[in-house]
Amino acid sequence: MPYKLFDVSKPIPERKEHTYVKHCDDPEGCLPKCNSKTIPGSMTERGCAFAGAKGVITGAIKDVAHVVHSPIGCTMYGYGSKRYPTTTEMPDGSQFPIKDFNIKYIIGTDLQESDVVFGGIKKLRQAVRETNREFPFVNAIYLYATCTTGLIGDDMDAVAKEMEEEIGKPVIAFNAPGFAGSTQSKGHQIGNNTLFDKIVGTTEPPATTPYDINFIGEYNIDGDLWLLKEYFDEIGINVLSTFTGDCCHNELGWMHRAKLSVVRCQRSSTYIAKMIEEEYGVPYIKTDFFSTEYCAENLRTVAKFFGLEDKADEVIARRMAKVGPELEFYKEKLTGKKVFIFSGGPKSYHLSIPLHNELGLETTGVSSMFEHEDGFEKMKDRVKEGALVIDDLNTLELEELIEDYDIDLILGGVKEKYLVHKLGIPSLLIHSYENGPYMGFEGFLNLARDMCSAIYSTVWNMLEFKEIEDPDVADVTREADVTREVAEEVEK
Amino acid sequence: MSCVNLIEKERNAIINPLKTCQPLGAMYAVTGVRRAVPLVHGSQGCSTFVRYSLSRHFREPSEIAVTSLHEDAAVFGGRRNLVEGLQNVAIRLKPSLIGVITTCSSEIIGDDVFGFIKTAKKELTEKIGEEKTEKIKIVPISTPSFVETHLKGYDNAVKALIDHVAEPSEPNEKINIIPGMVNPGDVREIKHILSLMDIEGIVLTDISDPFDSPLRPSTAELKPYYPKGGTTVEEIADSANSSGTLSLTKYAGSGALSLEKKYNVPAELGPLPIGVQNTDQFLRNLKKLTGQDITDDILDERGLLIDSMADLSSRYLHNRTVAIYGDPEITAGMARFVGELGMVPQLVLTGANNKEFVPDIENIAKDTGNEIDTMVGQDLRALEVYLKDNPVDLMIGSSDGRLIAKEVGIPLVRVGFPVYDRVGYHRHPVVGYNGGIHLIDMITNTVLENYYEHQHWKLQQ
Numbered sequence: 001m002p003y004k005l006f007d008v009s010k011p012i013p014e015r016k017e018h019t020y021v022k023h024c025d026d027p028e029g030c031l032p033k034c035n036s037k038t039i040p041g042s043m044t045e046r047g048c049a050f051a052g053a054k055g056v057i058t059g060a061i062k063d064v065a066h067v068v069h070s071p072i073g074c075t076m077y078g079y080g081s082k083r084y085p086t087t088t089e090m091p092d093g094s095q096f097p098i099k100d101f102n103i104k105y106i107i108g109t110d111l112q113e114s115d116v117v118f119g120g121i122k123k124l125r126q127a128v129r130e131t132n133r134e135f136p137f138v139n140a141i142y143l144y145a146t147c148t149t150g151l152i153g154d155d156m157d158a159v160a161k162e163m164e165e166e167i168g169k170p171v172i173a174f175n176a177p178g179f180a181g182s183t184q185s186k187g188h189q190i191g192n193n194t195l196f197d198k199i200v201g202t203t204e205p206p207a208t209t210p211y212d213i214n215f216i217g218e219y220n221i222d223g224d225l226w227l228l229k230e231y232f233d234e235i236g237i238n239v240l241s242t243f244t245g246d247c248c249h250n251e252l253g254w255m256h257r258a259k260l261s262v263v264r265c266q267r268s269s270t271y272i273a274k275m276i277e278e279e280y281g282v283p284y285i286k287t288d289f290f291s292t293e294y295c296a297e298n299l300r301t302v303a304k305f306f307g308l309e310d311k312a313d314e315v316i317a318r319r320m321a322k323v324g325p326e327l328e329f330y331k332e333k334l335t336g337k338k339v340f341i342f343s344g345g346p347k348s349y350h351l352s353i354p355l356h357n358e359l360g361l362e363t364t365g366v367s368s369m370f371e372h373e374d375g376f377e378k379m380k381d382r383v384k385e386g387a388l389v390i391d392d393l394n395t396l397e398l399e400e401l402i403e404d405y406d407i408d409l410i411l412g413g414v415k416e417k418y419l420v421h422k423l424g425i426p427s428l429l430i431h432s433y434e435n436g437p438y439m440g441f442e443g444f445l446n447l448a449r450d451m452c453s454a455i456y457s458t459v460w461n462m463l464e465f466k467e468i469e470d471p472d473v474a475d476v477t478r479e480a481d482v483t484r485e486v487a488e489e490v491e492k
Numbered sequence: 493m494s495c496v497n498l499i500e501k502e503r504n505a506i507i508n509p510l511k512t513c514q515p516l517g518a519m520y521a522v523t524g525v526r527r528a529v530p531l532v533h534g535s536q537g538c539s540t541f542v543r544y545s546l547s548r549h550f551r552e553p554s555e556i557a558v559t560s561l562h563e564d565a566a567v568f569g570g571r572r573n574l575v576e577g578l579q580n581v582a583i584r585l586k587p588s589l590i591g592v593i594t595t596c597s598s599e600i601i602g603d604d605v606f607g608f609i610k611t612a613k614k615e616l617t618e619k620i621g622e623e624k625t626e627k628i629k630i631v632p633i634s635t636p637s638f639v640e641t642h643l644k645g646y647d648n649a650v651k652a653l654i655d656h657v658a659e660p661s662e663p664n665e666k667i668n669i670i671p672g673m674v675n676p677g678d679v680r681e682i683k684h685i686l687s688l689m690d691i692e693g694i695v696l697t698d699i700s701d702p703f704d705s706p707l708r709p710s711t712a713e714l715k716p717y718y719p720k721g722g723t724t725v726e727e728i729a730d731s732a733n734s735s736g737t738l739s740l741t742k743y744a745g746s747g748a749l750s751l752e753k754k755y756n757v758p759a760e761l762g763p764l765p766i767g768v769q770n771t772d773q774f775l776r777n778l779k780k781l782t783g784q785d786i787t788d789d790i791l792d793e794r795g796l797l798i799d800s801m802a803d804l805s806s807r808y809l810h811n812r813t814v815a816i817y818g819d820p821e822i823t824a825g826m827a828r829f830v831g832e833l834g835m836v837p838q839l840v841l842t843g844a845n846n847k848e849f850v851p852d853i854e855n856i857a858k859d860t861g862n863e864i865d866t867m868v869g870q871d872l873r874a875l876e877v878y879l880k881d882n883p884v885d886l887m888i889g890s891s892d893g894r895l896i897a898k899e900v901g902i903p904l905v906r907v908g909f910p911v912y913d914r915v916g917y918h919r920h921p922v923v924g925y926n927g928g929i930h931l932i933d934m935i936t937n938t939v940l941e942n943y944y945e946h947q948h949w950k951l952q953q
Contacts, residue, residue, distance in 0.1 A: 048540065148597070
């Protein structure tokens with residue numbers, strides 16, 4: 001039977017369809033059910049559409065002010081929570097006045113009961129005016145619908161249009177109220193559609209080259225983008241626009257001028273790459289920069305498009321020389337260790353093969369909060385016989401999984417991390433990383449290092465008090481020696 | 493001149509909030525009940541964001557269920573979501589109590605939560621029988637996000653728990669404590685004081701273990717994981733029989749007042765025992781309600797705080813100016829304490845809009861002889877703008893002020909919620925005499941590091 005029902009989920013038997021156990025001879029369409037309504041009260045880890053739009057897509061843009069039209073909670077939770085650093089560099093060579101502006105500021109309308117009854121439009125208008133007064137240097141103002149404003153029916157688009165005329169700079173409404181769709185994925189899509197409809201094609205770049213790409217779905221988590229950009233720079237490829245890591249508003253407007261769109265996060269942003277291709281004829285490729293193997297392969301693919309393979313090979317060789325030996329060390333330590341990957345989406349298929357090929361880890365299973373069928377197909381393809389492929393894994397199932405399977409490390413999020421620890425197993429933050437960046441050559445080394453220090457942390461050998469008859473023979477364990485060895489190696 | 497200088501808000505919009513909405517406070521309160529599950533009736537963000545906020549502050553699991561309202565529920569109502577959600581939580585998690593927490597969406601849709609709970613109970617009885625169903629207390633907690641703040645949500649939750657669970661029987665000679673939204677370290681300090689006075693307490697609710705739980709797989713309650721500790725349902729029931737209720741916050745005292753009104757349990761509200769005088773008052777209140785003596789052991793702990801103050805305050809802290817921001821009771825408590833330390837509470841700022849706050853600060857201004865700039869219902873942007881024109885020596889508040897502190901070059905002593913960029917702050921008290929000792933150490937060390945280090949010879953004793 002390719003599907004499994006966790007014991008803890010017997011009272012909600014529909015969970016069975018969401019939990020697939022890989023059998024190599026299963027037909028192609030054999031996948032877990034996904035991207036469907038969440039079972040109420042199932043202890044889901046999923047988030048909302050607002051989180052998908054503001055938290056993932058637009059929150060990385062450096063020069064816009066974000067106005068959340070909501071009771072105070074959504075504004076508070078949209079504030080500075082994601083690891084999206086930005087610089088002050090603007091594409092025309094000028095400087096934006098505030099570094100990390102996107103992390104530092106958020107604006108909210110703080111809706112009260114009377115606004116719910118009489119509508120919040122007036123407040124929204126005022127908030128836009130005040131935002132423009134407070135931060136006159138921003139290049140656009142983005143407005144966000146939330147559950148409340150979706151339900152009371154405030155016409156955000158009308159306000160955006162009206163205010164754009166009044167203040168003379170782009171004002172854009174994102175209509176992704178929290179209840180839209182079944183996961184944050186709906187918010188990604190609305191974010192893509194809105195940015196495409198309202199911005200792409202509205203500006204022209206200060207300069208172009210024959211080697212211009214759009215780097216789409218790269219949000220600069222913990223500096224991922226800055227690292228990957230180094231590689232492109234060295235190859236001679238020019239990142240004309242990033243969607244949306246460390247990017248500016250205008251940059252999104254000239255995405256139609258690139259020669260190629262390189263899609264990094266395939267779940268959250270293939271939409272816009274497709275639309276740009278359809279409307280402006282810019283081709284796109286889906287890529288993967290996790291691990292040295294994928295990174296090298298995809299750098300070559302992108303370089304090949306521009307006839308720059310030799311350059312790419314040089315960059316790859318240089319970077320590999322830098323990280324290769326240390327990765328070998330970690331491979332030795334990590335070989336045979338078992339990992340379960342619980343990501344939001346694509347990381348659940350990006351990581352399984354490289355973790356095995358390059359670091360020797362076995363993937364016991366993968367799960368995703370909001371991935372769709374195409375993503376689950378890849379997840380399934382890239383794990384071995386018997387591995388679990390799960391949609392929307394819930395807390396209780398996570399517990400059963402840890403109890404029943406021999407797992408050495410969970411890659412997950414903050415919400416799961418501390419629970420996993422209580423069960424006696426290390427866990428590593430894979431959404432926003434621990435000591436990232438995790439992408440690219442150096443990034444993969446960071447990930448290997450973090451995994452090794454998590455698994456070999458001495459604490460896991462000291463979980464329980466042990467009675468020893470002769471206290472004099474108490475000795476540190478072999479694993480503790482390995483911890484020291486790792487520390488020494490890193491020191492070197 | 494000693495007075496309050498009320499600075500009006502210059503904007504309508506909030507920039508960088510210093511408050512959040514009601515449901516978080518309710519989820520926090522329900523987590524303090526033994527084997528209880530908060531079930532949020534709303535969109536998934538309403539639980540996910542809060543779990544994220546709580547987990548990163550406490551570095552602990554925060555297990556919260558949600559009814560996952562999608563578009564269809566927004567149009568047709570969330571009846572099925574809540575009825576099914578309740579049963580799923582009841583059957584799979586076998587909780588002692590479920591707190592059904594509403595949100596902006598469920599309140600606007602106008603879901604009949606009471607009615608839905610009835611339906612869910614009926615269906616649950618058919619599935620698992622009456623006995624098992626009756627064992628699970630289901631408490632509706634109305635927390636519309638567009639009214640007041642997280643503190644109101646906490647208040648509403650504590651009151652709802654009391655109203656639905658408290659049951660009069662025999663007097664128990666215990667004292668009820670409503671601690672407010674404080675840290676595990678604070679609740680432990682309160683319990684420590686009670687034990688020194690030989691008073692048995694019922695903490696409504698006790699988050700000390702749930703939000704700071706030991707890692708011991710061999711003893712952990714698993715599948716489902718429930719943290720150690722928390723107030724039992726029986727204890728909440730017994731709260732109707734206590735000799736008094738002390739709410740350590742005036743801003744969330746309605747549970748205490750409800751017990752007084754319904755069951756004649758006398759209520760005393762606030763202040764949060766931060767600093768010497770507030771803690772003295774707390775002890776006097778305890779004595780008043782229980783008749784227990786204030787023991788020598790406690791007075792020795794008081795003496796340790798006084799000893800630290802004698803050693804440190806005039807030498808290092810005198811006349812140093814402070815800006816304090818955060819929840820009203822912590823802000824007011826800190827303002828009084830820094831005044832006791834000879835420092836100047838130059839600015840106090842709170843995101844909430846509670847009417848009790850300004851009179852509180854007026855009293856502090858009078859008692860400490862300071863003119864205190866006061867901002868009510870304001871935000872972190874207001875703090876930033878103020879500090880650029882009116883620098884102070886020290887900021888005291890949550891991690892959310894960390895970037896401002898860096899920008900204006902003023903050292904930040906982290907107090908309150910959330911603290912996510914430093915560790916251990918949830919574990920150490922700010923309340924009680926021990927909290928005072930911890931605070932004076934933190935404040936003094938910050939002063940030494942920032943204002944003495946460059947002339948290191950002054951650091952020699």
